[in-house]
Amino acid sequence: MRAQLKLALVVILTGIGAGLGGMLLALLLHMIQHLAYGYGQDALSSHESFLLGVSSASVQRRVAVMALCGVIGGLGWWAVYRWGRPLVSIKQAVGDKAPLMPVKTTLAHALLQIITVALGSPLGREVAPREVGALVASTLSQWARLPVATHRLLVACGAGAGLAAVYNVPLGGAVFVLEVLVGSFTWPAALMALATSAIGASIGWLGLGAEAQYVLPKLPLSASLIAFALICGPLFGIAAHGFVRLTGHARQHAARGWQLPVLALLNFTLIGCVAIYLPQILSNGKGPAQLGFDSELGIGLAALLLVVKLLITSSTLRAGAEGGLLTPGLAIGALLAILLGGLWSLAWPGIPLGAFALIGAAAFLASSMSMPITAIVLIAEFTRIDHDFLVPIILAVVGSVCASRLCGKFKSPPPRIPLTP
Template sequence: MNKDLSVTQPLRWALALIFTGIVAGICGMLLALLLHFIQHIAFGYSLDAVISNESFLSGVTAATDWRRFSAIVCGGLVAGWGWWLLGRYGSQRVSISQTVNHPNKPMPLFTTAIHALLQIITVALGSPLGREVAPREAGALGAGLIANGLGLDADARKVLIACGAGAGLAAVYNVPLAGALFTLEVLLVTFRWECAVAALITSAIASGVATLGLGNEVQYHFLVGAAPASIIAWAILCGPILGAAAMLFRKLTQRARSKVKTSLQMPLFCLLSFALLGGLSVIFPQLPGNGKGPMQLALDGAMPMALFISLLILKMLVILAVLRSGAEGGLLTPGLTIGALFSLILCAVWQHLVPGGNSGSFALIGGTAFLAASMQMPLTAVALLLEFTGMDHSYLVPVILCTSGSFLMCRWLEKAKG
């Protein structure tokens, strides 16, 4: 971006930021409400309220085996036929990164809207992928339409679309700082002051608007006190290990996605992969969904070793199977959960040598580091977990050290193999 947008077109730019924040907030709120509504109907819990205190994990666990299995299989049918029909008859999809890099190449309205809705519906029905891409796409789509309506130039369109995507993330998770950092660190790859102010304004507005319908609660409850000093050594030592694991996770998920072809095999593959997930959920009700439930269990330290090892292996299996079948979704919460579960294994080994420390602390630090490396966004990952959990200030040092080691190791390995 070569111009100071607030000087060259101040009124239109201010209106664009305000409208983008409001639209992204409304879209994020509505998509989240739709997600909760479908979850409650499909699994038969909290039928009297869209937003309730009962978690998805508790609702799925309380559902009968048959209801659990059939709801997830329905998700497979929606995913397979939905994405096949969209690929066959819809316009060619333009991703957020593509339209940010080429702001005069807009995201098609119908295709993008259906793509976002399919993600929300399938995640609500138990898909192991994340829900965060849908509100990002909706926010970016809305920002593009606003930029067109206000006649903004290409530089302004690029920034506004990126801000819309970050604001969508901020809205659905109530993370205004992380949403702004995602805009700057991942989409624009710049921290110029005019971009930073724009990102902060849109994410703050979107998050505030979304809380009107979703409430102002944090995503995870982390009640552990101050971090023990010994955990800093664990963070330094295990950061590179988590980075190597994150690099493998990136490679496997990218390979699974690269093999997807829009053909009549897609409905069959989706049905089989979701049926596998449904069958496994009869024994492991923690598997359906984006991973928020297992992540909370990891933070609570409420899982025996056999369970979190099983969940780690099976969660990876179903994520790869669903991605390979052609279903779409994000990898933010799934990656965070995989990292937290893997960190519990490293925690168990560490505590044999250095007793002490709550296992939830290790899950928090390791999950953040794994997420930072797997999605290549260290600053955003730290801010996300800060806003997700309201963690004590004493965790910032081990989180930053572990995240830095993980991110650098992942980058080094990818460059060495590239």
């Protein structure tokens, strides 16, 4: 009984700690965004549009901020790899050997991700709160001297709670733990994941509010849209497979040593120059996704943003920057869906492009992140879409994942990575 009470206390404290960590990181991101681009400085915790703030900033400011991003990111990650202890990823921390995450190195790694995404890096911000949540859980587990199996599960729950806090996705955080990090379902794991994610999300409300990440107009459901989901779902899976190969190759060959600060500065400065004409490309992709859901992107602009987003995401990883691919993947799926939806509308008009974008975002995210159930839940919580709209989303996700896994069976062997002494 005493052991169970101790575990319950650690679970509660993990949810609180991960929630506070995620909330503080999100507030830091908003503060840096507002200060860097000079907008909304009287409401740092608001959900004021970053895209609107960037678009209002001068072109000189966009380039200067992105150059600063390159300096901070390049020197910061170079210093972490040069003097910090070896990083331990969340996947490694919940693995069989359960290595401990180094506190200082992990915190520096998380802060660099938040700072660079706030300044305009095209990568996602979701890894940082997951790392902080996992670190909180690991520290509490060591203090409580929990068994190794329980320690691993608690670290996974802390990561899920961090995700839940920063995105207000209590169910999505729990499902992410079970599907992606743990890879199995047991009642103890489910209860711990649900409890920590719910607590983390509720703590996040204190500073971030309980708003949805994306505000959607009323999207009609039709037989034509369901047919689109069935037919085009596999296309998103094939595209997602290519995206995974592209980003995986970029990460395998990411710059290290003296090349990292040099390439980071060049990469981010170039992105700032492109942002003179396309401010939508800055940061993790939430802006283009929202425009797509609102049916405010034409096919031509969507195609241009899709190509540029793919290029700068891979180039940023190649330059040695760190960050997630959740929101970038969601945005890329939405942009691709607008192109496919535009072609579909030539034969079956009447469906707003935002409906295609929502389906494509879910289908692409499911395959690119290898998490079909989590993707469906996240899209539902991100957008709070009508229940009936889940039907085409689920159909597209199923087709996408099947096609992606089929592509994986026929892919060429990964390139050999030479071992360095």
